[in-house]
Amino acid sequence: MADWRLPAGILAIAALAGAGSAAWDRLRPPRTPRELFQRRCSHCHELPRMNQFGKRNMAGIVRTMRTRNGADKVITEQEAAVIVKYLEGVARW
Numbered sequence: 036m037a038d039w040r041l042p043a044g045i046l047a048i049a050a051l052a053g054a055g056s057a058a059w060d061r062l063r064p065p066r067t068p069r070e071l072f073q074r075r076c077s078h079c080h081e082l083p084r085m086n087q088f089g090k091r092n093m094a095g096i097v098r099t100m101r102t103r104n105g106a107d108k109v110i111t112e113q114e115a116a117v118i119v120k121y122l123e124g125v126a127r128w
């Protein structure tokens with residue numbers, strides 16, 4: 036009779052739980068430099084593949100994002116320094 040309600044209810048709860056954890060994940064502050072990079076640098080575009088750039092380019096790229104592309108609204112100077120250091124650390128050349 037009202038059998039359809041059960042699976043629909045379960046699906047709704049599963050959807051809510053999924054949305055809830057995704058929302059929570061966005062609210063939770065980043066805990067590592069890598070997370071900070073992943074979070075801040077995917078704000079305006081897809082997370083860029085930074086391993087195509089060299090160590091010497093990283094500071095300039097992050098600076099350009101903040102001075103020309105408006106990333107200073109999203110990334111503080113302190114966060115930028117942490118991200119640059121992280122990117123320089125993972126750069127392959």
Ligand code: HEC
Pocket residue numbers: 075076077078079080083085096097100104105106107108109110118
């Ligand atoms: C406030 C928005 C914003 C934030 C935050 C942001 N960017 Fe960008 N980024 C842009 C815009 C605008 C462009 C140029 C247009 C495009 O390519 O989409 C761009 C382009 C890029 C490019 C492509 C440049 C190229 O020629 O290949 C790279 C790499 C990049 N961003 C890296 C970063 C990194 C690293 C961070 C984090 C430190 C970051 N972005 C954060 C707005 C942003």
